[in-house]
Amino acid sequence: MIPFRASTPPHLVTLILLAATSTMTLNLIVPSLTNIAADLQADYAVISLALGGYLATTALVEFSVGPLSDRIGRRPVLLVALTVFTLASLAGAVAQSVETFLAARMLQAGVISGYVLSLAIVRDTHDGSEVARLLGKIAMAMAIAPMLGPMVGSLLDAALGWRAIFVLYGAIGAALLCLVWMDLGETLPGDDGSRDAALPGPGALIRQPLFWCYALCTTFSTGAFYIFLAGAPPIAARVFEIPTAGLGIFVGSITAGFMTGSFLGGRLSCRWATTRVMLVGRLVACVGLLAGMAVLSSGVVLPLLYFGSTIFVGIGNGLTMPSSNAGAMSVLPRLAGTAAGFTGGMTLAVGAVLTTGTGALIADRPEPMLLLALMFAASFAGLLAALGAIRLERRR
Known part of the structure; x- marks a missing residue:
């Protein structure tokens, strides 16, 4: 009952x-x-x-x-x-x-x-x-x-x-x-009436470099996704001349990649340390984008290959984000709610800036290479944050 x-x-x-x-x-x-x-x-x-x-x-x-x-x-x-x-x-x-x-x-x-x-x-x-x-x-x-x-x-x-x-x-x-x-x-732990007295303020979390590494890893990983959402539609329509009926399939491919990465991440986290899964996710995203940029540089401009490279961002994010979110909330477990809220809020705020900036750039220059470069910059920033988290975890 x-x-x-x-x-x-x-x-x-x-x-x-x-x-x-x-x-x-x-x-x-x-x-x-x-x-x-x-x-x-x-x-x-x-x-x-x-x-x-x-x-x-x-x-x-x-x-x-x-x-x-x-x-x-x-x-x-x-x-x-x-x-x-x-x-x-x-x-x-x-x-x-x-x-x-x-x-x-x-x-x-x-x-x-x-x-x-x-x-x-x-x-x-x-x-x-x-x-x-x-x-x-x-x-x-x-x-x-x-x-x-x-x-x-x-x-x-x-x-x-x-x-x-x-x-x-x-x-x-x-x-x-x-x-x-x-x-x-x-x-919530500490449900004994003395919860408030023992609880550190949000400043205790903000002063932790390890929290910032995990949070920035999530933020920039998701930022690459926001860049894609803002820049992919005009490039698909104006460069590859993909009709509206097919636009959803190509733009939605990155979400399918995210689901795949999340599934794989769940399996790998049972065998590997979460920081290792997080790092693999960042490498998958960066390598996939570099491969796409290399193909474009060789003069091959095909929509399947182009959007095939961006799928790796979705896969990488699916691998990374569960681990980076878990890491952010584990820095000070008693402030898990604060960590989740701050990470989510920061991700949305940075995402809004990246979406607006990408839209302005791509509107004037709908170049496939520019979009991949912007996505790679965000993904690489996430990789640096992941490496920083791993280094700090080893010290701790």
């Missing part, structure tokens, strides 16, 4: 659903932005804040929710965040003005707590290579969710209108709220 109020750690499926919902919430409404603008009689540029503004708000939530959960616990933060998300989704469904719609959309950003705290809960309840293995499983689910989001959103919009998407958001939020209430007991 399921208890009315859980007192045990959650099942893995609960954490996977929390993390997947956090990512799917971003792009489920992408196919409906034009219809939302028309219905609310607003400029598309204003409605597009439902994406850009949402990402910025998400980054702020990630920076704050981790330290808060280290203070008061994972369970209460998740319950409040999911309640706010559910109510905000219902408010968005009935919004009659663009101001109300955008306010509801920004409040939805609280659902990112599900991703941040899923990572922290894994670190609370497991040690060593098991953390990276489980994070790899969560990462695979997170890769699937963004692919399904736009498809589900477009079907709902066509059948019932864009407001049905927000009704779905609300239903998912309510279901997750019930699931967390029943299945997710508090996992």
